[in-house]
Amino acid sequence: HMFIYIFSVHSLSIVYWHVERHSLPHIEEKHVLITGCDSGFGNLIARQLDKRGFYVIAACLTEKGAQELKATTSAKLKTVSLNVTDSDSIAQTFEFVEKEVGSKGLWGLVNNAGRATPIGPTDWMQMDDFHKVLNVNLIGLIEVTLKFLPLLKINKGRVVNVASVMGRLAFGGGGYCLSKWGVESFSDSLRRDVQFFGVNVSIVEPGFFKTGVTNIEIIEKDLKRLWDKLPPSVKDDYGPKYLDKYMKVQRLSMNTFCDSDISKVTKCMEHALMARFPRTRYSAGWDAKFFWIPLSYAPAFVADVMLRLLLPSPDGNKKASVSRNQVDV
Numbered sequence: 433h434m435f436i437y438i439f440s441v442h443s444l445s446i447v448y449w450h451v452e453r454h455s456l457p458h459i460e461e462k463h464v465l466i467t468g469c470d471s472g473f474g475n476l477i478a479r480q481l482d483k484r485g486f487y488v489i490a491a492c493l494t495e496k497g498a499q500e501l502k503a504t505t506s507a508k509l510k511t512v513s514l515n516v517t518d519s520d521s522i523a524q525t526f527e528f529v530e531k532e533v534g535s536k537g538l539w540g541l542v543n544n545a546g547r548a549t550p551i552g553p554t555d556w557m558q559m560d561d562f563h564k565v566l567n568v569n570l571i572g573l574i575e576v577t578l579k580f581l582p583l584l585k586i587n588k589g590r591v592v593n594v595a596s597v598m599g600r601l602a603f604g605g606g607g608y609c610l611s612k613w614g615v616e617s618f619s620d621s622l623r624r625d626v627q628f629f630g631v632n633v634s635i636v637e638p639g640f641f642k643t644g645v646t647n648i649e650i651i652e653k654d655l656k657r658l659w660d661k662l663p664p665s666v667k668d669d670y671g672p673k674y675l676d677k678y679m680k681v682q683r684l685s686m687n688t689f690c691d692s693d694i695s696k697v698t699k700c701m702e703h704a705l706m707a708r709f710p711r712t713r714y715s716a717g718w719d720a721k722f723f724w725i726p727l728s729y730a731p732a733f734v735a736d737v738m739l740r741l742l743l744p745s746p747d748g749n750k751k752a753s754v755s756r757n758q759v760d761v
């Protein structure tokens with residue numbers, strides 16, 4: 433019995449190893465393009481894949497980001513300047529990548545570039561605030577994907593799209609949640625369409641991590657900008673103390689939820705690029721696995737009550753409704 437037990441545990445672990453851990457051969461001949469490598473997840477995954485031996489093409493928005501990355505990586509890693517909201521810039525990156533990969537095609541595309549601000553109450557937003565985020569996180573991601581798909585088909589390669597738990601549960605107004613829901617559905621459609629060509633599509637859904645996206649100084653500065661632009665009537669609805677309360681709550685939730693171990697996210701990206709059987713969805717971080725994703729399956733009223741606890745309520749409310757009633761009378 434003992435023997436059978438040991439034998440079956442052993443063979444199960446071999447099966448597990450093959451399914452989960454067995455990496456693809458010839459990594460050192462494969463090219464991966466990553467967007468948004470200036471900082472955060474993109475920067476770390478570029479360095480990790482470089483260590484693994486891939487040909488990494490790291491697309492950076494800024495020259496400074498590119499230089500700092502090059503200083504810490506092997507000579508095999510190449511950087512290229514890319515602004516995903518600019519079609520000419522995407523075309524130039526494509527030319528560069530096409531030359532690099534030659535007839536082998538591209539193995540991996542990691543669509544990581546993204547921005548979060550403006551984030552805030554929905555009625556603080558103007559259309560331009562939505563465009564700014566959607567253009568990078570969603571439209572830019574779609575354009576980059578379409579451009580590079582032919583190179584990925586050649587190699588039966590892989591697309592890894594960075595979404596968010598906020599693409600599963602929307603809270604906080606602005607373009608961020610919309611863009612991430614869009615990334616989820618674009619990736620689902622894409623996966624179903626390109627499976628026939630042997631191209632795999634994975635979605636990574638990080639919870640809250642310490643990166644530029646959750647940088648509280650940037651978020652606060654932008655909230656002040658939104659507040660200053662508001663018409664007096666909207667400021668009255670919220671009351672004079674609301675901005676401070678809202679910023680305090682943001683600061684508290686970023687400090688409570690943000691995990692500084694961003695390698696939890698890049699491990700998912702590595703699995704999606706290197707495992708024999710990549711997954712469709714990866715959720716990264718304890719808050720994602722045990723709070724946000726479960727909450728996203730809860731009835732809307734439960735999620736509403738939970739999320740309401742995380743936000744201050746406007747002071748001006750009472751006054752606004754009283755004066756409205758008076759007008760009605």
Ligand SMILES: *[C@@H]1O[C@H](CO)[C@@H](O)[C@H](O)[C@H]1NC(C)=O
Nearest residue numbers: 493494515516517518519521
């Ligand atoms: C990116 O491209 C857009 C569209 O051309 C432009 O408005 C924006 O300023 C560019 N961003 C940077 C950082 O160069």
Ligand SMILES: *[C@@H]1O[C@H](CO)[C@@H](O)[C@H](O)[C@H]1NC(C)=O
Nearest residue numbers: 627630631632633710711712
């Ligand atoms: C990866 O692609 C293969 C071939 O098209 C397909 O059978 C498999 O289901 C895909 N896996 C994922 C996670 O998309």
